[in-house]
Amino acid sequence: xxxxxxxxxxxxxxxxxxxxxxxxxxxxxxxxxxxxxxxxxxxxxxxxxxxxxxxxxxxxxxxxxxxxxxxxxxxxxxxxxxxxxxxxxxxxxxxxxxxxxxxxxxxxxxxxxxxxxxxxxxxxxxxxxxxxxxxxxxxxxxxxxxxxxxxxxxxxxxxxxxxxxxxxxxxxxxxxxxxxxxxxxxxxxxxxxxxxxxxxxxxxxxxxxxxxxxxxxxxxxxxxxxxxxxxxxxxxxxxxxxxxxxxxxxxxxxxxxxxxxxxxxxxxxxxxxxxxxxxxxxxxxxxxxxxxxxxxxxxxxxxxxxxxxxxxxxxxxxxxxxxxxxxxxxxxxxxxxxxxxxxxxxxxxxxxxxxxxx
Ligand SMILES: Cc1cc2nc3c(=O)[nH]c(=O)nc-3n(C[C@H](O)[C@H](O)[C@H](O)COP(=O)(O)O)c2cc1C
Numbered sequence: 001x002x003x004x005x006x007x008x009x010x011x012x013x014x015x016x017x018x019x020x021x022x023x024x025x026x027x028x029x030x031x032x033x034x035x036x037x038x039x040x041x042x043x044x045x046x047x048x049x050x051x052x053x054x055x056x057x058x059x060x061x062x063x064x065x066x067x068x069x070x071x072x073x074x075x076x077x078x079x080x081x082x083x084x085x086x087x088x089x090x091x092x093x094x095x096x097x098x099x100x101x102x103x104x105x106x107x108x109x110x111x112x113x114x115x116x117x118x119x120x121x122x123x124x125x126x127x128x129x130x131x132x133x134x135x136x137x138x139x140x141x142x143x144x145x146x147x148x149x150x151x152x153x154x155x156x157x158x159x160x161x162x163x164x165x166x167x168x169x170x171x172x173x174x175x176x177x178x179x180x181x182x183x184x185x186x187x188x189x190x191x192x193x194x195x196x197x198x199x200x201x202x203x204x205x206x207x208x209x210x211x212x213x214x215x216x217x218x219x220x221x222x223x224x225x226x227x228x229x230x231x232x233x234x235x236x237x238x239x240x241x242x243x244x245x246x247x248x249x250x251x252x253x254x255x256x257x258x259x260x261x262x263x264x265x266x267x268x269x270x271x272x273x274x275x276x277x278x279x280x281x282x283x284x285x286x287x288x289x290x291x292x293x294x295x296x297x298x299x300x301x302x303x304x305x306x307x308x309x310x311x312x313x314x315x316x317x318x319x320x321x322x323x324x325x326x327x328x329x330x331x332x333x334x335x336x337x338x339x340x341x342x343x344x345x346x347x348x349x350x351x352x353x354x355x356x357x358x
Pocket of ligand 1: 056117219
């Protein structure tokens, strides 16, 4: 049982307007490349409480040249709604072409990546690098927003480094050119994933805009974190990435807290196993036998959450075919709770070492 230690935010309206969309929740799933693909999104959406999800970042060109990898990331269904597609490039022309293509295909919205810290994205001028050139970025964003009728959002960091905090200025300008919302990860690019999230930076971005929703992001791992960040920054909504992988029930818990519950039950082992099976079967629908490989990065989390012994978790990590996978599940049903530690042995990898070399 989870006892709430921070009062829930009571919004006058539960919904959040982003462009022409009325999102049913102010708590959104952040993109985590390689994790928040269609199978995970669907499994977690079914638990309830998610207002919006976004795809992994995709190079704009890969969208309209229909690269195989991009097609896989673009997989969706009517139930996977609302879904924004995240694109990146330093070339405005490619971004505009990709945005138009996505609108024609019926995607709900476009999210522009201005936060990715990786060298291969930044060295070509994309991702967080765009934050260094305010005029250029505003011009790019304006042309994309002008080219489509679906909402366009921007996901960014606070700036390149602590000497160049550009999020408030950019957000202000983006609002003027028709951007529907900005999502702000409260770190700079040079921080990578280290150090504390700077809530003052998010608050300054909120204060810089007139009406456009600012969505706070970074290190929100519990229901209480979500409410605290909203209180301290005044942001209209929250985007949760790693916290949602560590606890896929987080959105459901937030929804229950907002509905007035103060004691929120944790999922039972049976519910976690059902979630695991749902997640895996959705993977199988899309990736067939390859799902066993894709599932490996989740094995540590399920292993810890279900308290399965190391030998069984190891089997989950080495499994190569679907039948074997379901045999392992039968063993998990019998043997969960044998291990004490709830700390995952391997979970979400973030790049490490000096950010300049990422
Ligand atoms: C493994 C991994 C993959 C990520 N992929 C993306 C991505 O494709 N697009 C993006 O905008 N942010 C991406 N991010 C950043 C997250 O969306 C988020 O901004 C960051 O992790 C901080 O929020 P969190 O603490 O809630 O995860 C990624 C982060 C991680 C750890």
